[in-house]
Amino acid sequence: MQPVVHLAVGYICYAAYARWELGERPAESAAAVAVFGAALPDLLDKPLWLAGVVDVGRTVGHSLLFAVPLVAAVWLLARSRGRAALGVAFAIGYLSHVATDIPWHVLSGDYHELGFLLWPITPMPEYTGTKSLGRVAGFEVTTLWLEAVILVAGVALWWRDGRPGLEPIRRGIGRVRP
Structure with missing residues (x-):
């Protein structure tokens, strides 16, 4: 999945949780944290791959052997x-x-x-790229088509929810300005 689509999926999943479990739209800080969490596996792995440290772009950040302890540690820290x-x-x-x-x-x-x-218990071969999902009316439908739909849906939902998560970023940028 393309990195930007993961951000949309992270937001969609958190928005669904907020509505079903909390009965409200996503809160500012929580929405920003959910989107950051959705970005983190690629923020960890892609630089390692681009620097030639690993052969593929899905290693430590995508491994459940790293993800599960990290998620548990962040949750415990946040809870404390x-x-x-x-x-x-x-x-x-x-x-x-x-x-x-x-x-x-x-x-x-x-x-x-x-x-x-x-990973690293199991090998991660080179990713073969975009996958074909079949043909519809003579056109090849690939994973990129479905990802585009997911991205548009995520952005539309985020916009409808009032663009939560921007305010903490704006405050952070405001602190950096002289």
Whole structure:
């Protein structure tokens, strides 16, 4: 999945949680934390790959052997500071990223590419790229088409919710200005 689409998925998942479990729209800080959590696996792995440290762009940040302890540690830290909701938001964002990297490989039958889930115990072969989902009316439908729909839906939902998560960023930028 394209990195920007993971942000949309993280937001969609957190927004669904906020509505169903909390009965409200996503809160500012929690929305920002969920989106950050959704970005983090790629923020960890892509630089390592681009620097030539690892051969592929899905290793430590995408591995459940790293993700589960990290999510638990963040949740425990947030809870100890009276901010358990932020720990939940981080968990939803981070785990949504890992979970949404799975379906394309399953649908295409490229099960060997799921090695990232238990990396470094299991090898992670080079990613073969965009997957075909079939043909509709003579057109090849690929994972990129579905990802585009997901991205538009995520942005539309975020916009409808009042663009939560921007205010903490604006405050942070305001602190940096002279």
